[in-house]
Amino acid sequence: MQRRQFLKSMTALTAAAAVPAPAVWSTATAQSRQETLLVVSESGPNNLDIHGVGTNVPGYEVSWNCYDRLISHEMKTLPNGTPYYDKSKFKPELAEDMNVGEMSATFRLRKDAVFQDGTPVTAKDVKWSFDRAVTVGGFPTFQMSAGSLTKPEQFVVVDDHTFRVDFVKKDRLTTPDLAVIVPCVLNSELVKSKSTGQDPWGLEFTKLNTIGSGAYKVTNWTAGSQVVLERNDNWKGGPLPKIKRVIWRMVPDAGNRRALLERGDADVSYDLPNKDFSELKSDGKLTIISTPYSNGIQYIGMNVAHPPFDNVKVRYAVACAVPYQKIMDVVLYGLGKPMFGASAEAPTEVAWPQPHKFTTDLAKAKKYLTDAGYSNGLPDPIPISFDLGFAGVNEPICVLVQESLAQIGIQTTINKVPGANWRTELIKKTMPLFTNVFSGWLDYPEYFFYWCYHSGKSIFNTMDYQSPQMDTFIDGARSSAATGDNDTYQKDVRDFVDLAFTDMPRIPLYQPFVNVAMQKHISGYQYWFHRRLDYRTFAKA
Amino acid sequence: MLTMTIKRLATAIPSLLGVVIVTFLLTRALPGDPAAYFAGPAATPQAIQEIRAKLGLDKPLIEQFARYVVDLAHGNLGTSLTTGQPVATELRNRLPASAELTLLGLMVSILIAVPLGILAATKPNSIIDHACRLISTLGVSLPVFFTGLILIYVFYYLTGWAPAPLGRLDVFYTDPPHVTGFFLIDSLIAGQPDTFMAALKQLILPALTLGIFSLAPIARMTRASMLAVLSSDFIRTARASGLSPYTVIITYAFRNAMLPVITTLGMVFSFLLGANVLVEKVFAWPGIGSYAVEALLASDFAPVQGFVLTMAVLYIMLNLFIDVLFGLIDPRVRLEA
Numbered sequence: 001m002q003r004r005q006f007l008k009s010m011t012a013l014t015a016a017a018a019v020p021a022p023a024v025w026s027t028a029t030a031q032s033r034q035e036t037l038l039v040v041s042e043s044g045p046n047n048l049d050i051h052g053v054g055t056n057v058p059g060y061e062v063s064w065n066c067y068d069r070l071i072s073h074e075m076k077t078l079p080n081g082t083p084y085y086d087k088s089k090f091k092p093e094l095a096e097d098m099n100v101g102e103m104s105a106t107f108r109l110r111k112d113a114v115f116q117d118g119t120p121v122t123a124k125d126v127k128w129s130f131d132r133a134v135t136v137g138g139f140p141t142f143q144m145s146a147g148s149l150t151k152p153e154q155f156v157v158v159d160d161h162t163f164r165v166d167f168v169k170k171d172r173l174t175t176p177d178l179a180v181i182v183p184c185v186l187n188s189e190l191v192k193s194k195s196t197g198q199d200p201w202g203l204e205f206t207k208l209n210t211i212g213s214g215a216y217k218v219t220n221w222t223a224g225s226q227v228v229l230e231r232n233d234n235w236k237g238g239p240l241p242k243i244k245r246v247i248w249r250m251v252p253d254a255g256n257r258r259a260l261l262e263r264g265d266a267d268v269s270y271d272l273p274n275k276d277f278s279e280l281k282s283d284g285k286l287t288i289i290s291t292p293y294s295n296g297i298q299y300i301g302m303n304v305a306h307p308p309f310d311n312v313k314v315r316y317a318v319a320c321a322v323p324y325q326k327i328m329d330v331v332l333y334g335l336g337k338p339m340f341g342a343s344a345e346a347p348t349e350v351a352w353p354q355p356h357k358f359t360t361d362l363a364k365a366k367k368y369l370t371d372a373g374y375s376n377g378l379p380d381p382i383p384i385s386f387d388l389g390f391a392g393v394n395e396p397i398c399v400l401v402q403e404s405l406a407q408i409g410i411q412t413t414i415n416k417v418p419g420a421n422w423r424t425e426l427i428k429k430t431m432p433l434f435t436n437v438f439s440g441w442l443d444y445p446e447y448f449f450y451w452c453y454h455s456g457k458s459i460f461n462t463m464d465y466q467s468p469q470m471d472t473f474i475d476g477a478r479s480s481a482a483t484g485d486n487d488t489y490q491k492d493v494r495d496f497v498d499l500a501f502t503d504m505p506r507i508p509l510y511q512p513f514v515n516v517a518m519q520k521h522i523s524g525y526q527y528w529f530h531r532r533l534d535y536r537t538f539a540k541a
Numbered sequence: 542m543l544t545m546t547i548k549r550l551a552t553a554i555p556s557l558l559g560v561v562i563v564t565f566l567l568t569r570a571l572p573g574d575p576a577a578y579f580a581g582p583a584a585t586p587q588a589i590q591e592i593r594a595k596l597g598l599d600k601p602l603i604e605q606f607a608r609y610v611v612d613l614a615h616g617n618l619g620t621s622l623t624t625g626q627p628v629a630t631e632l633r634n635r636l637p638a639s640a641e642l643t644l645l646g647l648m649v650s651i652l653i654a655v656p657l658g659i660l661a662a663t664k665p666n667s668i669i670d671h672a673c674r675l676i677s678t679l680g681v682s683l684p685v686f687f688t689g690l691i692l693i694y695v696f697y698y699l700t701g702w703a704p705a706p707l708g709r710l711d712v713f714y715t716d717p718p719h720v721t722g723f724f725l726i727d728s729l730i731a732g733q734p735d736t737f738m739a740a741l742k743q744l745i746l747p748a749l750t751l752g753i754f755s756l757a758p759i760a761r762m763t764r765a766s767m768l769a770v771l772s773s774d775f776i777r778t779a780r781a782s783g784l785s786p787y788t789v790i791i792t793y794a795f796r797n798a799m800l801p802v803i804t805t806l807g808m809v810f811s812f813l814l815g816a817n818v819l820v821e822k823v824f825a826w827p828g829i830g831s832y833a834v835e836a837l838l839a840s841d842f843a844p845v846q847g848f849v850l851t852m853a854v855l856y857i858m859l860n861l862f863i864d865v866l867f868g869l870i871d872p873r874v875r876l877e878a
Contacts, residue, residue: 035714036713038712042705045625046622046625047625048620052625053592054578054592054593054622056623137588137590137591138591138592139588140586142588181770184821199626207625208625222634222827223621223623223625223626223631224623224624224827224831224832224835225708225825225827226708226712247710247712249707249712249825250825251706251825252822252831253690253822253823253825255690255693256693256706256824256825259697259698259706260705260707261691262698263697263701263705265705265707266705302579373680389838418838419578420837421574421840422573423574423577423578423579424578427577427586427589427590484542508557522701540779
């Protein structure tokens with residue numbers, strides 16, 4: 001190529017690029033908005049199958065909407081008018097009815113239910129799916145075991161449309177555990193045809209394809225960018241959803257999510273900073289629904305296995321120094337339910353979460369610290385750790401706590417742990433002081449305590465709290481709940497709550513809210529234990 | 542020129558090998574345990590151990606590296622844990638998005654910076670020269686995410702002129718059939734002018750953001766290089782011969798001043814391709830920058846390695862391309878090589 005020629009051709013190319021494109025407009029590719037729900041959130045799924053390895057929480061939302069379970073929950077209405085799942089009332093989904101006996105539960109399946117490829121749903125598919133959930137390992141197997149569902153032998157095909165679950169032991173959580181996201185029913189023949197020797201459960205196939213009998217199916221998934229779900233018009237698990245298509249876009253920037261909502265371009269969003277939610281709420285242009293996390297608490301934890309927090313007086317001192325109300329006002333903008341400052345005579349309730357009796361009282365905190373032998377404050381600064389993945393709430397909490405503790409002579413440094421490391425840090429159980437949130441899918445006090453206070457191996461007992469007495473109460477509550485011994489159950493629950501507040505290995509701060517913002521013409525939001533959206537009930541006016 | 546190209550390619554091999562080894566070691570040196578991260582919220586130590594074995598992370602480092610190199614030789618970059626997709630596919634899908642945005646950003650930048658630089662050089666210390674200095678200083682000192690957010694606030698939120706910052710296309714459009722991966726080109730090939738316009742509209746704000754950011758080096762380099770050329774003897778001769786100012790400045794001076802500008806362009810382009818992470822985040826752009834950062838935050842090794850490797854290959858190709866371009870623009874360079 002000659003230099004002159006090249007330069008000339010470059011000039012020509014630039015000129016060609018500068019010619020404006022013809023402004024011809026057509027609406028052929030632009031599809032109707034009316035039947036489409038546009039959801040924006042920070043992050044999206046990494047796997048469309050909840051049985052997969054390391055499926056993240058957005059992936060649960062896909063599973064919930066694309067697969068059916070045998071049973072689901074009825075709805076009840078909260079005082080603020082929000083429909084809220086009723087943990088004690090079940091409704092059939094793939095099952096027509098459920099018959100819970102002494103040591104087994106029998107389900108009669110709907111005869112008309114078909115998978116999205118037209119194959120009828122049979123008891124064989126249910127068994128295969130449950131076998132898969134208890135065998136693949138990781139989170140699904142673990143969640144199944146929370147309801148004492150551990151072995152494939154427990155799942156029995158009686159005939160094509162009758163299915164039985166045998167109990168290994170009596171457990172109150174077995175039935176609720178069949179209504180969580182994990183025991184979903186997959187098209188077993190289809191998956192089997194795609195499975196390989198290395199991948200006997202076809203996880204690679206279901207990672208990318210939703211093959212259930214559920215109300216929606218994923219028709220386009222671009223990881224990290226968008227998920228498109230189309231309605232399955234042949235769904236038999238409930239009334240036909242009104243929304244035909246759901247477009248779920250990932251918008252990493254919170255400010256943009258808010259702008260999209262305010263401009264009316266997005267229909268629903270649910271992970272905005274508290275400040276934005278409180279401003280949107282007072283603005284009144286959008287519907288904002290705030291619901292407390294079921295069975296969830298944000299707390300300050302202290303490692304009780306090592307000094308100085310092995311001394312209960314030091315823990316009391318911290319509990320008296322935490323600026324509770326300031327956290328509610330400045331960090332949460334009021335979007336949380338206080339878990340502190342119950343009146344001194346308030347009786348302990350058979351419920352969880354419930355508030356403890358501490359309030360911010362620096363004089364008292366100082367006294368506790370003096371009693372503990374630290375009249376001049378603690379000798380060394382203590383790192384206070386938090387998960388950087390949720391820095392929006394965690395960081396200001398830690399700063400406020402740091403400021404307050406400094407006033408009673410406890411110097412702290414702030415230790416930001418990147419999200420990827422947080423779990424590793426939890427497992428080590430060596431962080432002396434930290435803030436975190438825990439919430440359980442199954443809304444029972446003994447479930448929460450089993451995870452957070454039992455001396456077993458749970459990583460959420462990050463305080464390394466070991467108390468034989470506590471274990472006795474928790475185990476007692478679990479077994480009395482299974483046998484229906486209500487008096488013992490109530491006593492055990494009261495006892496473990498009292499003990500938790502007496503020993504104070506962790507200081508509950510508040511029950512966080514799930515905040516959902518949507519356009520005024522969108523209706524049908526329901527709160528579910530998994531806190532994600534159920535598209536099936538949404539409607540657009 | 543072919544021999545030169547081959548020679549240059551051969552020198553790239555050691556750098557590539559180095560990149561492979563260093564990225565592998567660096568990702569392993571990252572704090573955080575991917576197995577714990579992906580084992581889920583309620584994992585027991587056994588579950589984490591199971592996942593670690595499944596991911597092959599329980600093997601000695603040297604064995605992991607051998608497996609990585611063998612996979613690499615087969616064109617397999619591994620699978621991302623955060624998105625669940627093969628890294629090679631993801632990079633292939635995302636690279637055009639980043640490249641389209643970066644190219645357009647660079648074009649915006651050139652269209653503003655080069656004329657500005659030339660004008661500033663022809664009239665040193667004039668108003669235009671000061672304006673050039675001010676604009677480029679402002680552009681480079683405003684952080685990109687800030688410029689991006691301001692542009693969104695003004696042109697989308699307040700006035701509604703720009704479309705929603707929702708990635709490459711409005712949600713109610715479908716992607717044009719994949720040919721090059723550049724939506725502007727693909728939509729024209731498919732004969733969908735409305736998709737072209739929609740894609741262009743989505744591109745304007747992020748491209749402008751990138752353009753403003755990269756103004757400074759290009760404008761300053763154009764100015765400096767033009768000043769040097771304008772003071773040389775042949776320009777004086779040209780002026781003395783009575784050639785029109787346009788011919789003197791554009792035909793003679795600018796062409797001779799182009800070499801350093803092209804070098805800068807190459808550097809700015811490769812720099813932008815990696816550095817537009819923030820723009821991608823702000824505009825929900827499905828590019829490779831945001832992909833790599835998300836993977837990094839999750840200790841997800843495979844995408845990070847794949848990203849660094851891709852960038853290394855791109856840098857090498859780009860430098861090669863620029864060297865070849867030099868030869869075409871200025872025959873002297875070719876002779877020396």
